[in-house]
Amino acid sequence: MDPRLVFVRTAKGEEEFERRTHGLSQALRRVLILVDGKSPVARIMERGLGLPDVEGALTTLAQEGFIATAEEAGRRGLGVGDPKAELATLARSLLGPQSAKVVKKIQESGDTPQELAATIDSCRKLIKLFIDDAKAEEFARRAHELLFSSTQMGH
Structure with missing residues (x-):
């Protein structure tokens, strides 16, 4: 994963962040919380030291539609x-x-x-x-x- 990528939470990710609507595991939720729309992957991984497999969690969150790269979000309207x-x-x-x-x-x-x-x-x-x-x-x-x-x- 490119350490310079910047992720944003999609509407689905915001829903989960605010109301725990989708029942993410605690490990995935902790990584979702680190996604702020400004920090590149390298910074998220620094802030997530001590959390298990931050990169894998980011991949899962992206695949499940909780986060998108800033570029994708602009192109797809955050996929919602x-x-x-x-x-x-x-x-x-x-x-x-x-x-x-x-x-x-x-x-x-x-x-x-x-x-x-x-x-x-x-x-x-x-x-x-x-x-x-x-x-x-x-x-x-x-x-x-x-x-x-x-x-x-x-x-």
């Missing part, structure tokens, strides 16, 4: 058909502990592409005001790309 879940995942990975208000705003949004686009712009303003200009612009850019790719795929 729910743009709101994808946007919430993006907000969590980009903003970390500061994502709660943005995620809430996304979850309360309407489902049409127009409503979601308006929500993205509203979230950009919120992030700009309370967190950071650069993160606000990155969120807006990546969120609009996600929305575009999910609408292109017929969702």
Whole structure:
């Protein structure tokens, strides 16, 4: 496995992370928790020292759809058909502990592409005001790309 790969949690991975919906084993769950959307495999393996077979766990999590490479996630829209879940995942990975208000705003949004686009712009303003200009612009850019790719795929 390429030590430079960066993994993100898919909507399925976020569900498991937040609510233990899919009943992952404790060993796989511990590795899933280390996946933050920013750290390359090499860093995850460093942080997972003492955990059994981190690389094997990453492979299993990817095969079972809990994580995807950042590149795959962008190409496949995180492999799910729910743009709101994808946007919430993006907000969590980009903003970390500061994502709660943005995620809430996304979850309360309407489902049409127009409503979601308006929500993205509203979230950009919120992030700009309370967190950071650069993160606000990155969120807006990546969120609009996600929305575009999910609408292109017929969702």
